Amino acid sequence: MSTRPPVHVSEAEMAVQRDSMCRIAEMPHRPQTYHVVTYGCQMNAHDSEKLAGMLEQMGLTAAPDREEADFVIFNTCCVRDNAERRALGNVTWLKEIRKVRPEMMIAVCGCMIQEPGMAERILKQYPFVDLAFGTANLHRFPSLFERVLTDRQRVVSIDGDDVIAEDVPVRRLRGDAAYLTIMYGCDNFCSYCIVPYVRGRERSRRMADILREAEALRDTGVKEIMLLGQNVNSYRGEDGEGFPQLLRAVDALGIERIRFMTSHPKDLSDDLIAAMAECEHVLPQFHLPVQAGNDDILRRMNRRYTRAEYLDKVRRLREAVPGIGLTTDIIVGFPGETEAQFADTLSLVDEVGYDSAFTFIYSPRTGTAAAKMPDQIPAEVSTERIQRLIALQEKRQREQMTRFVGQEEKVLVEGLSRRSDRQVSGKGGHGISVTFPGNEKDIGQIVPVRITGLKNNTLSAERKES
Ligand code: SF4
The missing domain is CATH 3.80.30.20 (tm_1862 like domain)
Known part of the structure; x- marks a missing residue:
């Protein structure tokens, strides 16, 4: 267990980032849309929500597909070799799209960039990447991006201390x-x-x-x-x-x-x-x-x-x-x-x-x-x-x-079932997926159900009469 006091990013530094976001929002020729591609764990998924939050403060809006976005960020993972290869493969693939849309900008961030030697590799082998920054610099993304936009130069930033940044804007994927x-x-x-x-x-x-x-x-x-x-x-x-x-x-x-x-x-x-x-x-x-x-x-x-x-x-x-x-x-x-x-x-x-x-x-x-x-x-x-x-x-x-069959569970509905649009699915309190009859109105609601059986690796249920 760590005994060192954590270092929080100063309010002055966060104000610098907020100023960068405001200036980018006012730039006439900045990218208008973004798409964040996320690899890895929940920590990375949440970091992507922060990237999206910062981008929206800069005036960009989310594009549903990476091919259509003006700015694409790959938030990478390096825990396993195949996640890394997948990320690099997809970055390379975007290079082809950039031939058709030369104004498209590409950034790579996350754990992979923090690996020894990776930033140099990105610089050398991926000249079409405009911005690369590590996890230690996530909160500094606005000022790094501003440098890319104003200087029209590639920026790579992997140095940085183990800090905690509060009040980074977040665009959450789910409301529930x-x-x-x-x-x-x-x-x-x-x-x-x-x-x-x-x-x-x-x-x-x-x-x-x-x-x-x-x-x-x-x-x-x-x-x-x-x-x-x-x-x-x-x-x-x-x-x-x-x-x-x-x-x-x-x-x-x-x-x-x-x-x-x-x-x-x-x-x-x-x-x-x-x-x-x-x-x-x-x-x-x-x-x-x-x-x-x-x-x-x-x-x-x-x-x-x-x-x-x-x-x-x-x-x-x-x-x-x-x-x-x-x-x-x-x-x-x-x-x-x-x-x-x-x-x-x-x-x-x-x-x-x-x-x-x-x-x-x-x-x-x-x-x-x-x-x-x-x-x-x-x-x-x-x-x-x-x-x-x-x-x-x-x-x-x-x-x-x-052991759950016959029992009652409360399910937070995540969406329509992949197999039928008359069924919804979500997680019960024990963390197991449960599917039961429902419709779009149930999404985001906690619904009491009774477990009736199992199908593949999910539980089937019926709605409990209230
Ligand atoms: S698996 Fe990795 S992240 Fe998890 S406890 Fe061990 S060193 Fe830490």
Whole structure:
């Protein structure tokens, strides 16, 4: 847990950014429309909402397609190699469109830019990119963009401290549910993970700032907030408040539904489990990434918990919050993973019975400890293992989901079902997708339902008579 006080961007610096936004808005020949392409996690999705918020203050409006936009921003992710390749592939593809529309401007930002050597690579190999900036400079986007527009020169900005910027404009994608970042960065240095290198050290927002934002969201009719951080359990407010204390304070605001992610198992405290059980609005769901079920692999991953400790936390969570929805992340094919060690991961998945699992093949990231480890696993071995893992997880998921049949749930409707426009779908309180008869009017509403069965990996339901 970080003990350094976080550095907040000064009000004077934020005023500089606001001035830039005003000047851009008044420029006669600036781009009129924008499109943000987002890769990666919820943190990135929320950063894209901030980029959109700033662009709208500059007078630009959202274009539905990137091909039609005057200005396209790629908000990248570098957690896995394929996300990076996809982002670079799409940037290259836009180069062709720019031949037809030479006035189109292109920016690349996010974690990938913060990787060692990436900014130089962008400069050299992607001469059609006008602006590149890292996560540390997100709040400085207006002044960087103004430089590009006024000097007509490419700008690359990756330097910057691990800071917290308050009051960055946000254009939220949904009116009913909102992301709320509580902390940034990570100090854990799991041996496979690049996040601490690209997102910086842990730093927490002031509790008063978080509560102010949560209250404002509640007052605009937001029904669900997701508290975000690379490791929310490491939250440390300026007066030493921990995450359970923050959770209780947010709960007291009366927002209907509260979720959070991500939690590191080693930092999951008894007090947080107690807060989960106590808080009326905190949903009965928990994302607890296990990554592997074998102690030697966990040690080499630098996860700092054992299989037994993890299972004990799962047991305590289930005791405190019966029926809790449990989800996880698992990496297959970590360097040196033997068949027997992989079998331990399978047996853990079987034992826990997750409601959902995000499974990944290990992807070496330059600069991390694991990338230098011997015995990297051949792709065909990892592929075969992940298929077995997915098959087991799907079986266990179906078995787990039967516990909801006959029960009542409250579903926040996200949209029409992909299969039928007479059905709507959304997430129940346990975090599982539920589909039931409905129409567009239900979108954004919390609807009480009774679970009637399961189809594929979603629950089917009927509306509950009120
Ligand atoms: S806890 Fe580990 S996996 Fe998660 S962001 Fe930090 S270093 Fe990466």
